[in-house]
Amino acid sequence: MKFEYDEYKSASLNFPIGIVLFCIMLIISMIVLYFVIGYKKDQRSLLQLYVSFAIPILLIIPSLIYLSSGYHLLSENEQDYIIYTGEIIEINVPIKSPRYYYDGEAVSASIITVDDLELYFMTSGNLQIGDTITVKYLPKSTYVLEVEVVNRQ
Helix, strand or coil, X not given: CECCHHHHHHXXXXXXXXXXXXXXXXXXXXXXXHHHHCCCCCHXXXXXXXXXXXXXXHHHXXXXXXXXXXXXXXXXXXXXXEEEEEEEEEEECCCCCCEEEECCEEEEEEEEEECCEEEEEEECCCCCCCCEEEEEECCCCCEEEEEEEEECC
């Protein structure tokens, strides 16, 4: 399986940064609207004020989670990859794993431990413990660019 560097960059860096910037602008405009221009101090206005601040904050939180691994892509290029061959020791599937289609086949996220290296990438479920695989990955973000099965158990 091959994964595109540009898709990783778009999903885990560019999109979350755009959401964070949008939310910051929204919060600043709320501050200007409510505190500089003024607002009525009745119960309904206070509720609107709280909701107005809660929505951007709730949007920022998942964006920051995506950025926690994606920020490495600021200093990491597609050519910085490392090729590693090893045996799959453990396979874990996250509880809320996203599902996508890759070449017409359903794939989901997995946390796969290869020797002592823990990697997070999409698989179709065809990898098994004991398989020997070659992985091309980015060292800082640990994003996998390519996976090839060398030997099946």
